Amino acid sequence: MLPFLKIMVKNLLKGPSTDPFPFAPAKTPKRFRGCASHDESKCILCGICKHVCAAGAIQMRAAEDGSGVEYVLWHNSCVFCGMCAHYCPTGAVTMTDNWHLSHLAEEKYTFCETSFVAFGECSQCGARIQPRPQVIVDQLGTRSPDRFLLCPKCKRESQVKHATDKNLIQLREQQ
C-alpha cells in the first residue's frame, strides 16, 4: 500500500477530475466528431457520401416529379465515423461538435436531417443536370462560368463552336 499512499493523498487534494456536467458545460475539443450535418446549398448529388457510409445512414430518394433529390441523414444509424465528410468533394457534409443527441423514443424515426436538393437546369436548353449551386460555380466553374452551367449536349456544341471560331480566326489571320 505504501508507495501508493502519496499518490492517493495527492489525488484527494486535487478534487474531482470529472466534468460537472449537466450543471456546467462539458469541454468539447474543436476537432470533436459529433452529429453529421448536410448543407444542401453545397451538395452536387454525387453520392460519394452514401457510397462510403458503412452504416447506411444516408438515403437519397428521387422526388416523384423529377425536380430533385430528398437527402436524409439518419442520426440514429450514424456511427460518427466521418467518412462522408472526408470524401465529400464540396464540403457539403461536415461533422459538427454537437454531441447532444438524446431524444424521446417517440422521435426515433424522425430524428434525422432531411433536405431537398433540386437538380440544376441547363442555362441554354433547360435540360436536367446535376445541381450547380453558387458555391460550386465559384469554386470550380471559374474558367468558363457560362459553359459550367450547360448540359453535356449544349456544352459539346458550345465547345465545337468555340473551336471552329478559333480556327476561323486563325485562318483569317493566315490569309
Added chain:
Amino acid sequence: MAETYTLPVGPLHVALEEPMYFDIKVEGETVRGLDLTAGHVHRGMEALAMHRNYFQNVTLTERVCSLCSNSHPATYCMAVETLAGITVPERGQYLRVIADEIKRVASHLFNVGIMAHLVGFDSLFMHAMEVRELMQDAKEGVYGNRMNLGQCTIGGTRTDIDKETARFLRGQIEALKPQLHELYGVFEKDPLIRTRTRGIGVLPEAEARRYAVVGPVARASGVAYDVRRKAPYATYEDLTFEVQSDTAGDVHSRAMLRLREAVESVSIIEQCLKQMPEGPVKIEGMAAVPAGESVARSEAPRGELVYFLRSDGSDTPQRVKWRVPTYMNWEALQVMMAGCQVADIPLIVNSIDPCISCTER
C-alpha cells in the same frame, strides 16, 4: 482420492464483463482442468465485410474491437494498398504510427488498471484509469473520438496533425511521462500487487512456443517476437525502440511488460512528432482495387494481427479474413491455470488481455 467438481464461470466473466464461458474442473480450491466455450456474441463481421465496399470496410474493421480500433483498419488498409499498389505518403505513414502508439498506451494502461481492480486495489485501478485519461483526451483532441480514431483510410490518413495539435499532443505526453513512471513504481513495488500476481499463471517459454502465443504474453515468456521489429511496416524501421521481453512469464511480469511497452510507445510518438516530414497525408482520389490476393500484418496492442484479402476486381472484397491476436492466446490458459487457485482465475484470464470482441468478430 479427492473429488473434482465442474465450476461454471461465465458467460459473463468476472474479469471482463464480456461473455466467455469456462468450464473449470476444480479439486477443492485448485484448478485441475479447463474447457472454453466461445460464440456468445458472434457478430459475423467477416461475412458483413463481403457485403460492404472497400471504403465502408474501413469503418467496419475499426469496430471489430474498441481497444485496438486503430490496428484493425490500419492493417486492413495495408492489405488493400498492397493489392492496389498504392504507396502511402511518408507523412501519412508517420501519422498512422502515432495513432497506433497512442492506442497502445491507452490499451495497456487499461489492462493493468483492470488487474489492480481484480486484485481488489480499486483506488489504484481508478488512478491507472485517470492516467489513461490523458491519452483519451489526446485521442479526443487530435482525432475527435475517444475510441474510434477514424484516422486510417485507404491510401493514407484522414486528419493531419498541425502545429497547434502537435503542441497539444506533446503537452499530453509530457504530462503522462512522470505519471507513467510513478505508476510503474507502484505496480513494481506494491506488496499487495506482488503477492497476488507473482508466480501466478506461469507460462514457460517452451509452452509459449508450443501454443504459439503472441504479443505481450509471448514476450513476457521470453519470446521476443514483435512484428514492428521482425517485419517492419509503416515507418517502424526508422524509429528507435526496444522490444521488451521478460522470462518470468507470470501475471506480474506481463503487466510490467505492458507498462514498459507503454513507455516505449511514448518515446515512439515523440520521435514521430520530431521526424515527421511535411507533405501530403494521403493519396489523391479514390483508388480502385484490382483482382488478386494480399496479406498484411501488424503488431496490435495484444499481438500479431493478420489480414487476408481477396478481390475479384469489383468494389466489394470477395473475402476478408483476419486472425486476431487474442485467438492465439486463449488455449495457453490451459497451461497458465493448471494448479492455480480459484481466486486467481480472473487475474490469469485478464493477464492475457483477452479481447472477446476480437475473438468473436
